[in-house]
Amino acid sequence: MEAKGRDVLAKDRILDKAEELFAQNGYFAVSIRQITAAAECNLAAVNYHFGNKKNLYLEVFRLRWIPRARRIHDTFIGILGTKNEPSLRDILHSLATAFIEGPLTDDERERHHQLIARELAKPIGGLDIVASQIHQPFFNELSDLVKECLPEGQNEQELMLKLFSVFSMLTFFNFSRELVTIITNYQYDQAFKARLVNHIADSCSSGIAYK
Amino acid sequence: MEAKGRDVLAKDRILDKAEELFAQNGYFAVSIRQITAAAECNLAAVNYHFGNKKNLYLEVFRLRWIPRARRIHDTFIGILGTKNEPSLRDILHSLATAFIEGPLTDDERERHHQLIARELAKPIGGLDIVASQIHQPFFNELSDLVKECLPEGQNEQELMLKLFSVFSMLTFFNFSRELVTIITNYQYDQAFKARLVNHIADSCSSGIAYK
DNA sequence: GTCTATAGCAGGATAGAC
DNA sequence: GTCTATCCTGCTATAGAC
Numbered sequence: 001m002e003a004k005g006r007d008v009l010a011k012d013r014i015l016d017k018a019e020e021l022f023a024q025n026g027y028f029a030v031s032i033r034q035i036t037a038a039a040e041c042n043l044a045a046v047n048y049h050f051g052n053k054k055n056l057y058l059e060v061f062r063l064r065w066i067p068r069a070r071r072i073h074d075t076f077i078g079i080l081g082t083k084n085e086p087s088l089r090d091i092l093h094s095l096a097t098a099f100i101e102g103p104l105t106d107d108e109r110e111r112h113h114q115l116i117a118r119e120l121a122k123p124i125g126g127l128d129i130v131a132s133q134i135h136q137p138f139f140n141e142l143s144d145l146v147k148e149c150l151p152e153g154q155n156e157q158e159l160m161l162k163l164f165s166v167f168s169m170l171t172f173f174n175f176s177r178e179l180v181t182i183i184t185n186y187q188y189d190q191a192f193k194a195r196l197v198n199h200i201a202d203s204c205s206s207g208i209a210y211k
Numbered sequence: 212m213e214a215k216g217r218d219v220l221a222k223d224r225i226l227d228k229a230e231e232l233f234a235q236n237g238y239f240a241v242s243i244r245q246i247t248a249a250a251e252c253n254l255a256a257v258n259y260h261f262g263n264k265k266n267l268y269l270e271v272f273r274l275r276w277i278p279r280a281r282r283i284h285d286t287f288i289g290i291l292g293t294k295n296e297p298s299l300r301d302i303l304h305s306l307a308t309a310f311i312e313g314p315l316t317d318d319e320r321e322r323h324h325q326l327i328a329r330e331l332a333k334p335i336g337g338l339d340i341v342a343s344q345i346h347q348p349f350f351n352e353l354s355d356l357v358k359e360c361l362p363e364g365q366n367e368q369e370l371m372l373k374l375f376s377v378f379s380m381l382t383f384f385n386f387s388r389e390l391v392t393i394i395t396n397y398q399y400d401q402a403f404k405a406r407l408v409n410h411i412a413d414s415c416s417s418g419i420a421y422k
Numbered sequence: 423g424t425c426t427a428t429a430g431c432a433g434g435a436t437a438g439a440c
Numbered sequence: 441g442t443c444t445a446t447c448c449t450g451c452t453a454t455a456g457a458c
Contacts, residue, residue, distance in 0.1 A: 010441085026333065028240035031433060042443050047435060049441095114332055120387045121328040122237060131393045139394055160395050161410045165380050168387075172379030176331045182342045183350055184371050199372045203418035210417035221423090242451060253425055258453060260423095 011049045013039040018046075019060045023111040026118055027057055054125070060115070061126040068104065068112055069134045075103045080145075088149040088209060092166060093201035095142075099170045100193050100200075113175040120171075139163060146208065162208045169200050222260045224250040229257075230271045234322040237329055238268055265336070271326070272337040279315065279323055280345045286314045291356075299360040299420060303377060304412035306353075310381045311404050311411075324386040331382075350374060357419065373419045380411050 017038040021030040032046045032053055039045075050056040076098035083090045104112060119127040142163055147154060173180065173196055177188055186192050228249040232241040243257045243264055250256075261267040287309035294301045315323060330338040353374055358365060384391065384407050388399055397403050 024333065026237055026239060028237060032435085033433075042441095043434095044436080044443070045441085053434065117328070117332040120390055121325055121332065122235065123389055127389060127393070131390060135390065135394060157395075157397075157406075158410070161407070162414060164383070164391060165410070165414055168379045168383030169376050171387075172375070172382060176379075176382075178334055178338060179331055179342060179346065180375060182338075183346060184368075186368075195368075196372070199369070199376070202421060203373065203376055206421035207414035207418040210413060243453090244451075253423095254452095255425070255454080256423085264452070 010039070010041045010045055013041060014046060014049060014056070015060060015064055018056050019064050019111055019115070020107075022057060022060060023114040023118075027124060058125050058129065061129050065112065065115055065126070065130060066133055068108065069130070071103045072098050073134075073138060086145075086149075087205075088146065089201050089205040091142075091145055091149065092204045092208075093197065095166065096170060096197040096200040096204075100174065100197050109174065113171065117171070117175040150209070162204075165207060166200070166204045169204065173200070221250070221252045221256055224252060225257060225260060225267070226271060226275055229267050230275050230322055230326070231318075233268060233271060234325040234329075238335060269336050269340065272340050276323065276326055276337070276341060277344055279319065280341070282314045283309050284345075284349060297356075297360075298416075299357065300412050300416040302353075302356055302360065303415045303419075304408065306377065307381060307408040307411040307415075311385065311408050320385065324382065328382070328386040361420070373415075376418060377411070377415045380415065384411070 014035060018030075018035045021035055021038065033043060035056075036043050036045055046053065046056055050059055076095050079094040079097055080086055080091060083094070086094070102109075115126065116130065119130070139160070143159060146159065146163070150159075181187065225246060229241075229246045232245055232249065244254060246267075247254045247256055257264065257267055261270055287306050290305040290308055291297055291302060294305070297305070313320075326337065327341065330341070350371070354370060357370065357374070361370075392398065
């Protein structure tokens with residue numbers, strides 16, 4: 001039993017460190033040697049547990065990124081559930097809160113967004129997995145929620161663009177922190193995040209409701 | 212004179228191919244061998260002309276990215292100059308047009324945004340150069356332009372966030388095309404880009420003017 | 423300035439002992 | 441399952457001929 005217990009732990013340690021390093025530095029900048037050293041296990045362990053480096057990378061998305069995306073989603077649904085007949089702004093505020101102040105630790109959130117940002121810029125396998133399992137269903141769900149707050153007969157195309165705009169802000173403010181900080185000198189402390197959430201909710205709800 | 216002429220060309224060819232490859236694949240995924248092969252010159256040419264790989268990468272930003280950002284900026288100012296007393300929407304429409312349908316070819320635009328997207332996710336030297344020479348002054352300029360369309364006494368912090376929101380959309384729709392296409396099935400053809408420009412102008416102007 | 427050749431090193435992957 | 445040792449490939453960078 002000890003042997004089996006250690007296995008699982010070694011595999012998990014590799015996944016954790018691999019995710020951290022891939023997020024920080026990108027797939028090609030990270031070596032198996034770095035990963036196994038950080039995970040305090042043997043060099044051969046990656047090939048033993050995951051076959052090869054590429055599959056380890058994909059498993060990071062399957063076994064770490066997706067479950068975390070589900071936690072954010074569930075947090076969003078949870079916050080939204082506390083409101084009676086939520087307004088458009090309620091929906092967006094819940095969404096922004098889940099994304100920016102949600103269930104993830106700061107480290108987790110940073111990793112989460114860096115991983116997807118890399119895939120958005122240059123997909124090397126993770127985006128396909130994540131788009132079909134998370135983004136596609138989530139956009140549909142969100143679209144249905146938002147439609148209930150809008151007059152009938154919304155243009156579907158237009159609505160999609162609006163949802164992407166929300167998503168663009170959530171993504172940008174989460175993963176371009178460096179630029180935001182360089183330009184404004186604001187640190188991402190609790191006060192600034194709360195301000196961001198309100199800004200996104202306000203600005204997106206007026207953006208979606210226009211016309 | 213032929214000799215000197217060839218030098219300049221070789222250096223330029225290296226810069227062009229380096230930019231293309233760095234944009235597509237990221238700094239670490241690209242080798243000097245790939246670059247010199249694509250530029251049809253000798254392996255040693257990179258070290259001769261640029262010292263080392265890292266400096267070649269930075270020169271791509273200094274000699275290629277920044278001049279192109281200036282072209283986009285000048286296009287924006289040019290379009291804006293055709294309007295008398297431009298409204299907020301005029302400003303944003305000109306800006307979105309310059310970014311999404313502007314002076315760059317499709318290839319140039321793709322490279323431009325992929326390069327900066329990578330630096331936003333994980334700066335390795337390019338962002339510092341670009342933020343100080345382009346973003347910082349541009350945000351200030353844009354801020355002044357927008358203020359003329361808004362009532363006095365705008366909150367500076369709030370205005371900065373609003374400008375970042377515009378920037379987030381411009382960036383997202385330019386560099387997350389893969390995701391947009393996966394989810395919506397829209398290709399980035401001329402019609403879709405025009406639609407995007409209008410969407411961004413409408414949605415951002417109502418977002419900025421709210422309250 | 424350009425090229426060939428190569429030094430010197432780091433990477434992914436695997437074989438085989440334990 | 442874990443570990444060591446190692447193969448082989450590909451990389452950056454440079455020395456030195458032309």
